[in-house]
Amino acid sequence: MRNKIAILVSSIVFALSSTQAVKSESITLGWAAWDPANALVELSKDFTAQTGIEVNFEFVPWPNFADRMLNELNNKGKTFDLLIGDSQWIGGGATYGHYVKLNDFFDKEGISMNDFSDATVYAYSTWPKGSENYYALPAMGDALAWAYRKDWFDRPELNSEFKAKHGYDLGVPENWDQLYDMCTFFQGREIDGQVRYGAAINTERGSEGITMGVTAAMYAWGMQYENPSKPYDMEGYFNAPNVVEALEFYKKMYEDCAPPGHSDAYMVANLDAYKSGQVAFQMNWYAFWPGVSKEDADGRVTGFFANPSQKVSAATLGGQGISVVNYSDKKDLALQYIKWFAQPDVQQKWWDLGGYSCHKDVLGSPDFVNSAVYAQGFLDSMGIVKDFWQEPTFVELMLPMQEHVHDYVVNGKGSAKEALDKIIEEWVEVFEADGKL
Amino acid sequence: MKNKIIHKAKGLSDRAVAWIFITPTLLLLLAINIYPLIYAISMSFTNFYANKLGKEIKWVGLKNYAKILGKEAIWERMQITASFMFWTLLLQAIIGLSLALLLNKKFKGNELLTTLIVLPMMLSPAVVGVFWTYLYNPQVGLFNYIVNFFYDFGSFDMIGSSTLAPWAIVIVDTWMWTPFTMLICLAGLRSIPNYLYEAAEVDRANRLQQFIYITLPSVLPFLLLALLFRGIENFKMFDMVVELTSGGPGSATELASIQLKREAFEKWKTGYSSAYAVILFVTIFGFGNVYVKVMNKIKDR
Numbered sequence: 197m198r199n200k201i202a203i204l205v206s207s208i209v210f211a212l213s214s215t216q217a218v219k220s221e222s223i224t225l226g227w228a229a230w231d232p233a234n235a236l237v238e239l240s241k242d243f244t245a246q247t248g249i250e251v252n253f254e255f256v257p258w259p260n261f262a263d264r265m266l267n268e269l270n271n272k273g274k275t276f277d278l279l280i281g282d283s284q285w286i287g288g289g290a291t292y293g294h295y296v297k298l299n300d301f302f303d304k305e306g307i308s309m310n311d312f313s314d315a316t317v318y319a320y321s322t323w324p325k326g327s328e329n330y331y332a333l334p335a336m337g338d339a340l341a342w343a344y345r346k347d348w349f350d351r352p353e354l355n356s357e358f359k360a361k362h363g364y365d366l367g368v369p370e371n372w373d374q375l376y377d378m379c380t381f382f383q384g385r386e387i388d389g390q391v392r393y394g395a396a397i398n399t400e401r402g403s404e405g406i407t408m409g410v411t412a413a414m415y416a417w418g419m420q421y422e423n424p425s426k427p428y429d430m431e432g433y434f435n436a437p438n439v440v441e442a443l444e445f446y447k448k449m450y451e452d453c454a455p456p457g458h459s460d461a462y463m464v465a466n467l468d469a470y471k472s473g474q475v476a477f478q479m480n481w482y483a484f485w486p487g488v489s490k491e492d493a494d495g496r497v498t499g500f501f502a503n504p505s506q507k508v509s510a511a512t513l514g515g516q517g518i519s520v521v522n523y524s525d526k527k528d529l530a531l532q533y534i535k536w537f538a539q540p541d542v543q544q545k546w547w548d549l550g551g552y553s554c555h556k557d558v559l560g561s562p563d564f565v566n567s568a569v570y571a572q573g574f575l576d577s578m579g580i581v582k583d584f585w586q587e588p589t590f591v592e593l594m595l596p597m598q599e600h601v602h603d604y605v606v607n608g609k610g611s612a613k614e615a616l617d618k619i620i621e622e623w624v625e626v627f628e629a630d631g632k633l
Numbered sequence: 634m635k636n637k638i639i640h641k642a643k644g645l646s647d648r649a650v651a652w653i654f655i656t657p658t659l660l661l662l663l664a665i666n667i668y669p670l671i672y673a674i675s676m677s678f679t680n681f682y683a684n685k686l687g688k689e690i691k692w693v694g695l696k697n698y699a700k701i702l703g704k705e706a707i708w709e710r711m712q713i714t715a716s717f718m719f720w721t722l723l724l725q726a727i728i729g730l731s732l733a734l735l736l737n738k739k740f741k742g743n744e745l746l747t748t749l750i751v752l753p754m755m756l757s758p759a760v761v762g763v764f765w766t767y768l769y770n771p772q773v774g775l776f777n778y779i780v781n782f783f784y785d786f787g788s789f790d791m792i793g794s795s796t797l798a799p800w801a802i803v804i805v806d807t808w809m810w811t812p813f814t815m816l817i818c819l820a821g822l823r824s825i826p827n828y829l830y831e832a833a834e835v836d837r838a839n840r841l842q843q844f845i846y847i848t849l850p851s852v853l854p855f856l857l858l859a860l861l862f863r864g865i866e867n868f869k870m871f872d873m874v875v876e877l878t879s880g881g882p883g884s885a886t887e888l889a890s891i892q893l894k895r896e897a898f899e900k901w902k903t904g905y906s907s908a909y910a911v912i913l914f915v916t917i918f919g920f921g922n923v924y925v926k927v928m929n930k931i932k933d934r
Contacts, residue, residue, distance in 0.1 A: 262899075263898070263899065266684070267898070270683060270684045270901070288684070292684065292685065292686070292687070400879070401878070401879040401880060401881035401882070401883075402875070402879035402880070402881075455772070456771035456772050456788050456790060457769075457770050457771040457772055457774075457790050457792070457793060458793075459790060459792055459793025459881070459882055460766075460792060460793070460878065460879055460881055460882075474772075588685075591899050591900055591901075592900045592901075592902075595895055595899060595900060599883065599884055599887075600883075602881050602882060602883045602884075603882070603883025603884060604883070606793060606881065606882040606883065607795045607881070607882035607883035607884075607885055608795065609795065609883055629680070
């Protein structure tokens with residue numbers, strides 16, 4: 197009997213200690229549930245093979261991503277050791293101490309931020325902006341861009357009809373005016389027995405959708421959030437005539453070019469509208485282009501282009517850096533992952549698998565531009581990206597923008613200027629409460 | 634020891650024993666209900682942000698309340714909520730009672746039909762929200778197809794139009810919850826003793842008179858109770874509407890509870906949103922109390 201008990205006890209102790217061993221050798225990474233996340237799972241197998249550290253993943257669908265992750269950080273949760281958090285979170289991550297500052301680690305391991313594209317380091321890693329305080333390693337470069345039905349554009353009868361009407365060829369639009377011409381050309385047009393529409397653009401109300409769409413136009417019209425020489429001074433900048441014009445233009449795009457019922461649409465809805473052959477153009481993130489490109493079949497040929505310019509060249513920034521969560525018990529293992537991830541050959545494989553590397557070795561390699569049809573567009577875009585506020589209060593800033601822009605563009609309430617004025621009014625309140633004004 | 638306890642317990646009055654029995658429940662209630670309420674009320678007088686833990690919490694007095702009650706956007710949300718409640722309750726009362734009257738007749742397949750009608754109520758509101766977005770789709774939606782089948786309105790977008798979206802949520806809620814009012818009304822109808830109708834017939838009351846003087850007064854307390862439940866539920870309606878419209882277009886269907894959630898758990902303005910929650914609580918509590926008083930009066934009659 198005593199023997200049996202001894203065996204039982206020792207086996208329990210063994211079981212506990214072995215699970216302990218497994219546990220200490222695993223980390224959990226949080227990100228959004230989308231195509232690149234699958235590529236990361238694939239890539240991370242190499243890390244596990246090399247180090248024996250298991251990587252668990254928790255991917256949250258985009259509409260709930262910010263809610264879920266920011267809740268976790270605010271509650272000092274230990275669920276995640278690594279977080280690929282959205283670019284706008286960096287201010288809060290740094291200010292509220294959610295993210296580990298990585299400067300010492302980078303110095304110790306010889307990881308140089310000069311090896312990564314400058315725009316991505318600025319956007320994904322630094323806080324305060326432009327300083328040399330790093331809270332993330334650029335993980336996934338991304339920007340808002342456009343895909344179009346190249347197979348339709350290449351049809352001679354469509355091209356000649358378009359040219360007769362507008363005086364230039366159907367092709368990659370050089371500016372938003374041309375984009376509008378082309379979208380309206382396809383709006384309601386019957387092609388191969390099916391009614392088609394112009395463009396699937398971002399109009400989502402709940403999270404960040406319409407903001408991420410409308411800013412693509414605003415940036416191209418040269419919008420500035422604030423006075424460059426007087427931070428947080430927004431009057432006369434964010435509601436300047438060019439921004440008003442951009443917002444009015446986006447409303448026109450929604451009314452004249454979007455498919456019916458496209459009033460609450462973001463990434464997935466745009467992909468669906470394009471996939472089902474409804475639209476000639478879709479606005480979306482580079483992250484989806486490998487998937488879109490792969491799905492070309494039954495005569496569909498997709499072309500890609502960077503956000504068209506209007507008054508200036510600019511694109512809405514997407515993408516994320518990878519950060520170590522300050523509340524994690526396994527920061528050392530998480531840092532090991534970052535060290536591994538920063539290596540040029542891993543970065544190259546990351547791009548090959550469908551992730552968007554920000555490493556200069558990858559982006560600068562002679563083969564890069566020819567490695568995918570959207571590669572050149574990606575390079576062009578990453579040079580001109582602009583982001584929404586990255587302030588710690590960015591959600592408070594995002595919500596009024598979502599509300600008033602949606603109210604104007606989709607709901608048709610008030611004027612563009614009124615919408616922008618209301619947004620500034622609420623932003624001033626936020627900055628005042630935050631002690632910045 | 635055991636004897637000692639028994640001896641002691643024997644010496645207790647009935648009142649004391651009752652207190653001993655209800656104390657655990659009372660403590661639990663205090664801990665999970667009353668304490669958070671008091672805590673929320675106390676927070677509503679501060680500028681507390683739950684995501685800015687290092688920030689000093691300042692006492693701001695009635696500033697949050699003044700800000701909320703002076704804000705046009707909040708009143709707009711209140712109006713949206715009130716109109717949503719008014720129309721859903723009205724439609725659910727009329728349709729629910731009518732269905733109950735029809736199902737109260739004895740006919741073949743009565744039970745099966747009741748079960749079928751009750752089905753929408755059993756679905757999760759979030760699921761209902763998602764699949765109605767498909768039904769409302771202007772291109773392939775069944776709802777639009779059926780409407781246009783009877784009268785061709787052309788292409789219309791229930792969710793994207795500011796005039797139609799408030800109706801879109803009213804229709805879905807009515808579709809989902811009318812069975813609830815129907816069930817309760819049905820229970821009321823079945824509880825009316827038959828002899829009342831027999832007596833009425835002896836008095837030569839016609840069908841309409843029977844309905845007005847017997848059926849309606851007997852079923853009214855049941856209907857009012859069902860509407861009380863529905864009213865409280867719809868005042869805090871969230872999931873179905875969020876899935877269906879996200880409060881859009883713009884803020885045309887942003888009910889008070891959706892706005893409160895955004896203030897509290899997206900913007901993390903904890904102090905401000907506590908004040909907002911207290912205002913909503915007082916509103917529904919006040920309405921509820923008045924309603925119950927009226928309901929009891931009707932019952933007594």
